Amino acid sequence: MINKLFVSISLILATLLFNKSHSNDFPTLARSEFVFACMSSNASNRDFMAKCSCAIDEIAKRITFKEYAQAEAIARLWEGNSPREEAFKSVGLSKDRMQKLFRAQAASELECF
Numbered sequence: 256m257i258n259k260l261f262v263s264i265s266l267i268l269a270t271l272l273f274n275k276s277h278s279n280d281f282p283t284l285a286r287s288e289f290v291f292a293c294m295s296s297n298a299s300n301r302d303f304m305a306k307c308s309c310a311i312d313e314i315a316k317r318i319t320f321k322e323y324a325q326a327e328a329i330a331r332l333w334e335g336n337s338p339r340e341e342a343f344k345s346v347g348l349s350k351d352r353m354q355k356l357f358r359a360q361a362a363s364e365l366e367c368f
Contacts, residue, residue, distance in 0.1 A: 279315070280319055285324075290307045293307035293311075306368055309363070309366065314360060314362075314363050317355075317358070317359035322352060325352050330353065332349075333349075
């Protein structure tokens with residue numbers, strides 16, 4: 256009985272710690288840059304500061320900072336039209352990373368805006 260309780264508590268704590276560390280691996284600078292860019296694309300007021308802050312928090316819950324940074328780099332490459340950039344668009348890994356970012360962004364839109 257005590258062993259089952261200990262295992263259950265350990266699993267719950269491990270889950271909570273993983274989720275917390277996963278959502279907190281975004282550096283403050285990256286979060287701030289996102290909020291400033293979001294606010295400049297919308298209204299630069301307190302209401303949008305709260306919405307944009309919520310959005311990056313929701314994204315951080317769904318993907319790691321490493322995945323986010325990779326997707327941001329891929330997005331910059333997708334904007335170009337050179338042959339090298341066009342070839343990069345067809346790479347499976349880049350599509351997977353972008354899809355994961357798009358899903359996280361969509362969830363953040365629904366949750367925060």
